[in-house]
Amino acid sequence: MKKFNQTLTITVFLLFFTSLLGIAFGAETNETVPIDDAAEKPSTALVQDLKKIPTADAETLFKESYFHRFIERGKDNLSTIGQRLTSVISKYAEIPAEVTQALNNLNGGKGYGHFVKIILLFMLLLGIGFGAERLFNIFIKKHKQQLQSTIPDSFLQLIARLSARTVLELISLAVFALTIVGIYVLFYPAQSPLHELAMIYLPPILIIRLAFILLSTLYSPAAPHMRVAPQNCMSAATYFMGFMTFITVSLFVSKTLLLLRSHGLSEGVFLLLYAHLGLFQFFILLAILWMDRARITRLVMKTPTDAESQSTPSGNIIQRLWFPLACAGLLGFELLWQVNLILYQKDLVLPLLLTILSIPFGLLLFSIGNRLLLIASGHTELLDPRIVNQDILPKDVDIAALSARANVALPPEPVSALSTDGSPGQEEPLFVRNLPLIRNLMGILIFCALFFWVMNLWGLDLPLGRSVVQSAASIFATLLLAYVVWEICRTIIDRKLEEDRAQSGLDMEDMEEGGEGSRKGTLLTLLRKVIVALIGVIVILISLNAVGINIGPLLAGAGILGLAVGFGSQTLVKDILSGVFFLMDDAFRVGDYIETAGTKGMVEHISLRSLRLRHPRGMVYTIPFGDMGSVQNFSRDYIITKVDVRVRYDADIEKIRKIIKKISKELQKDEETGSLLLSKIKSQGVREMDDSAMILRIKFKTKPGDQFVVRREVYRRVQERFRQEGIEFAHRNVTVYLPPEVTGATNGDDGEDYADPGQTLDKKLLGAGAGDAAAAVSQAMEADQKLK
Structure with a gap:
């Protein structure tokens, strides 16, 4: 604060000093300079001509300056305001007489009894309308109670119930209006004294009833679980009663004054009474701010509720000054309205009211947009109306205990990119990670739109602002449409990928050499990348066109640039084209175990120009498509595994064959290995005889990636059966015979x-x-x- 005061003081001093210098230099330039004293004297005739030019004095220049005209205009305005105020204040004594005369003119000179009769007839007409509405409400009472009896399970269900309740209340209002209009048309002619009164007050009554329905839907003071606005009961009741009082008094008083004005009320008295209405509106808005100042302070400053956290000095300054500044702003609007009303007879109540209401309207739009963003990001649990709003509770309230009593779960903690053990967890989508940025951009767009809208209300047409808002709206609509298209495509592709994974049962972590991959999954993954690139390019081009940039030369330049890049990056083009043909030939898929370019591994990722292989021991190889050459795929259709067993020369070959046959039958009946075998386990007899053993071969056919499980089980069962039957495995030995x-x-x-x-x-x-x-x-x- 001290630095701010110092900076402000220095700035004011510099402005003052600059003004003094300007006045001094202005005074010097207005003095007559002797021409004879010049360094280079011109001719005598020229000197005489210059001396004939009259010099302007300082007083004449000051009278012609803009500052002087501004001061004179201000004096004239103040004089006019004083005269108008004197004229209006002098009308105070004439208010009773003029109001009485205007009422007498309205009554047609028939006395107060006739006027009271007209009022009673109008009240009877309204009573009949309310009675018909009451009968209709009896029939729909059960439906309205069903809508409000239980707590909605989600924000979408809350919106659905509020919409249904609003429709029922609008139908009730329609019954009220149609009943009054019908009775009025049938029983009261157009020339009756009630006609003018009904034409004046029926529209405001309908507007007030409609405002009551809308405010009840927004604040719902009697049903907190049906409230859309994030406010507590006290704050909601304050806003509801304040706005209803503001609207009701404003409409009835303004219509009454206009009615009296049309029946002889003078202009001075009319302006005086109308100015009092403006003061009443000012105090109503001021009372709303005063009663809800604590909650507004928390919303503006996001004041921490725990004792450990501390606010910043700038936050303390704003916390202390926002209410006086808001009051000063309201007072400025009120004075502006009063001055224009008295001086120029201009009623600026609509621009002023819309300007004031633009702030809560902007906050409401931001709240709705924030809710839509939460729905789009999948965090619908944060919109559950059963969740306690921690910002509207006192500091000493136990949130957890209150939520437990209400059987309501607190909002979950933000999902971290790391799991509980420190290992990488599930990564959030790009939209969710950039949610704060999108929310800030939405807030800036709403602020700019409301700012230029308010400028237009006051007659300030800003072409630049209008074009900026139009461009921003076009870009925002383009982004929204692109996001919707992308979400639809992504949802369809992800659903197909999940179905494909469920059908194939692919688990890459449990595979030693990878199982058979899915062609559909590989192509869908690449299709998703292509769709992202295509949508991104289209959005960029439309956005550039929206801001006024001609994209035709850009497209032509991109074509030339692409041709130049094509010549300069032949290896890149070779890699991309090779990858396209590999995929067309279905040479490999994600999850296949292949050998190419002297490297073995499981296909983990396929990009536009390269292939990423994961070795069984964990290493990662990135191989460009252009360097691959031939591809040996170990994960297609089936795998035939051959196992060699060494036995002694005296072993019974037939007995061993029968043992292998029994093992095959057992494995085919086994729950774990039976589904993995594609054929019987066969003994191929003696494959080779070496110096110390006979080598027998066993073979079997399995699905790719399942051969290791079956081979492990075959080894175990052969060893057990050989031990039971007394068959020994041959060990390598050398027998030495001596003479x-x-x-x-x-x-x-x-x-x-x-x-x-x-x-x-x-x-x-x-x-x-x-x-x-x-x-x-x-x-x-x-x-x-x-x-x-």
Whole structure:
């Protein structure tokens, strides 16, 4: 605040100093400068001619200045206002006599008895209308009670019930109006004394009744659960009674004054009484602001309700000054209306009233737009009328306990992008993430529209403002239509994708080499991206056209630019075209396990120019379509798996075949593996015989991605059955045979130890045998690796 005062003081000082300099320089320029003292003297004839030109004095220039004209005009206006005020105030003493004379003229000089009779006939006419409406309300009472007896489950249900109740009340009002008009036409001629009274007061009565219906729908003071406005009962009752009083008194008093004016009431008395009506309206609006100032302060400042949070200094300043500023604004509008009424006889009540009401009307539009945004974003739980509005409760109220007693759930906390364990959660849609930005843009658009509308009310036609509002409205309508089209397309595509996933049962995280992907899902995902790009381009072009930019040259330039980019980015074009042909050939889908460009992995994502593969160990490969070449797909139709089993040479092959046959029958009956097998598990007999074992082969056919489950179960059951039947698996070994004479020569006849020359030979033979055995084992292992 101190800095603000310093800045304001410096600004005022600079303006004052600049004004002084302007006056000083103006005074200097008005003085006569001796021409003879010039540095370069002109000719004598020119000097004489210049001396003949009269110099303007400061007083003449001041009288011709704009500031002087403004002061003189202000003096004239003040003088006129003073004269008019004196004339109007002098009419105070004439009010009783002129009102009496006007009533006598209205009565036709027949006395007060005849006037009271006319009023009683009019009241009787109104009573008959209210009676007919009461009878109609008896018939629809049950329906209205059903609409208000229970709490709506959602905001949409609340709107539906309010609409139905409003329709019933409008029908009741129509019964009231038709009854009065019918009786009046049938029993009272047009020349009757009641005719003028009915023509004057029946329209205001219908307007007041219609305002009562609309305000009851908005504020609903008697039924809080049916209230649209986010206000408590006290605030809703204040606004309802205040606006009804404002409308009723304004209409009846203005119509009465116009009626008396048409029957002889003088202009001065009429303006004086009409000015009092304006003062009454001013105090009504001021009373509404005063009684609801606490809630308005919370709405404007969003005052925190907890003791820990603290407001900012600027917030404290606005919190203290908004009510005096609002009162000053209302007083300024009132003085403006009074001055125009007295000075120029211009009734500005409609522009002033609409200007004042534009603020709550703008807030109402913003509230409705906010509700529509919440519905569009899917947060309809925040619109549940059963949820307690925390902004309208005192600070010491326990919200949770109050909601528990009302059997109402509090609004959920905002969804975080991370789950409870810190891992990435479900990402919110783009529209939901940008909801605050969209809400702010909507508020700016509403403010601009109301601002230029108020300017138009006061006769200030701003072509720029009108064009800006029209362009903004066109862009907003385009965005809204584009969003509706996108939501329809997205909903249809997402529903098809969910149906496709449900039918295929695809779970990428549980697959080692991926299952069979869906062609429909792959194409729908790409179609969604194409639709987003197409809608974005169309919206941009329409928006540019709305702001007055000719998009024809842009389109032509885009074509030339696209041609240049096409020549400069041949690799990009190659990748895109290759991807299109790969998809047309249905070479792979999202979820397929493929091998291409020397890389294996599951297809995780397909873009316009590249393919993203996820390796079984988690690595991610991004491969452009132009570099792929041939594609080996492991996820199409079926997979044939072959399992090798090593048994000893003395194993019974027929017995093993029967064991495999029994295992096949058991797995086909099993709930887990039966649905995964596409054929029987078959034994193909002895495939190969190596140095230490017979190699038997088992094969089976499964769906892509399910072969690992079946293979694991086959291994387990074969091992169990072989152990039960006494069949041993063959292990890699090498048998070394030594000649008999070598073994006999190693022992002496007398059992004595001596250095035998053959002992060295035995060691060499044993070493050679061990080397041969190691080489044989190594060769067998290399052969198995090649087979795999």
